[in-house]
Amino acid sequence: MDKHEQQPLATPYAPVDHTGVIIEDLDIGQVVATIADQGYAVVKNFLPPEDIASIRHAFNTEVPITAMSGIGATGKSWRAHNLLSKTRAADHVFLDPRLRAIVDGVIGKYNQINITTLFNTLPGETAQHLHQDDGLWPIPRPHPTFLCNALIAFDDFTKENGATHLVPYSHTWTQAPDQSVESIQIEMKSGSMVLWDGGMWHGGGANTSKDVERMGFFISHQISYLRPQEIQLLAIPKEVVKEMPHRLQRLVGYHPFGIGVDGRDPLDVLEDDVVINPEARSAEHWRANS
Ligand SMILES: O=C(O)CCC(=O)C(=O)O
Numbered sequence: 379m380d381k382h383e384q385q386p387l388a389t390p391y392a393p394v395d396h397t398g399v400i401i402e403d404l405d406i407g408q409v410v411a412t413i414a415d416q417g418y419a420v421v422k423n424f425l426p427p428e429d430i431a432s433i434r435h436a437f438n439t440e441v442p443i444t445a446m447s448g449i450g451a452t453g454k455s456w457r458a459h460n461l462l463s464k465t466r467a468a469d470h471v472f473l474d475p476r477l478r479a480i481v482d483g484v485i486g487k488y489n490q491i492n493i494t495t496l497f498n499t500l501p502g503e504t505a506q507h508l509h510q511d512d513g514l515w516p517i518p519r520p521h522p523t524f525l526c527n528a529l530i531a532f533d534d535f536t537k538e539n540g541a542t543h544l545v546p547y548s549h550t551w552t553q554a555p556d557q558s559v560e561s562i563q564i565e566m567k568s569g570s571m572v573l574w575d576g577g578m579w580h581g582g583g584a585n586t587s588k589d590v591e592r593m594g595f596f597i598s599h600q601i602s603y604l605r606p607q608e609i610q611l612l613a614i615p616k617e618v619v620k621e622m623p624h625r626l627q628r629l630v631g632y633h634p635f636g637i638g639v640d641g642r643d644p645l646d647v648l649e650d651d652v653v654i655n656p657e658a659r660s661a662e663h664w665r666a667n668s
């Protein structure tokens with residue numbers, strides 16, 4: 379074989395093929411294929427109203443919020459980040475087998491939490507600039523999909539209250555479009571979820587309503603060898619992580635990679651609270667005993 383011939387990457391990081399896989403009546407393969415094709419997909423009625431109500435209550439009472447800051451901030455939106463350190467009310471959402479399977483299908487099974495954000499777009503908020511969430515990582519385009527975003531509507535998303543703008547098919551573009559590029563707004567009912575490829579051009583809409591808020595729960599996943607946008611390993615206190623379900627511990631970054639910590643699985647280090655491998659011995663000891 380010509381050594382310059384490109385071979386498809388057979389790597390454990392490849393997206394998982396979920397063709398024909400149905401979980402709780404949801405055709406996972408179909409959702410994944412739709413995201414690959416047009417850059418996004420909507421899963422209707424992802425969470426039932428009782429679940430939305432209880433998570434919303436927990437978020438409203440347990441989670442401290444801040445006004446949105448940074449470029450384009452108007453004071454008309456607020457946000458809360460680092461949700462996994464602040465409440466346990468949504469753990470089951472992160473672990474939902476449908477979400478897990480979709481993310482595995484989009485970016486492969488070695489994935490982790492990138493950011494968790496609660497946001498509320500208030501009346502009077504202006505439209506966000508169209509942007510790509512994966513622009514934070516300066517990786518040349520085109521590149522394989524490494525970010526998979528999910529946004530769950532707490533309130534109904536309507537054109538009036540600023541439903542998210544998406545530019546279909548733009549996840550494969552290598553050049554930035556003009557801000558006037560045609561976009562669609564994702565109108566969806568409370569409990570529904572929109573997922574998109576991190577390379578997709580999108581932005582929050584203007585809330586032109588008089589008194590209708592737009593609250594949403596944003597979960598971003600990335601391939602597990604990248605540095606997350608919010609450093610989960612530092613963001614969530616160790617004592618909190620220790621109480622999490624095993625799968626969630628892995629998802630927030632305590633997964634084996636490279637040398638782990640001193641050759642050990644990060645979860646063993648977390649449990650024992652010992653960073654130096656207890657089996658490590660001095661060089662003198664090795665010389666004397668080998
Ligand atoms: O407000 C929205 O619907 C999307 C927000 C967003 O894209 C972002 O903050 O990166």
Ligand SMILES: [Fe+2]
Pocket residue numbers: 509510511580581
């Ligand atoms: Fe965004």
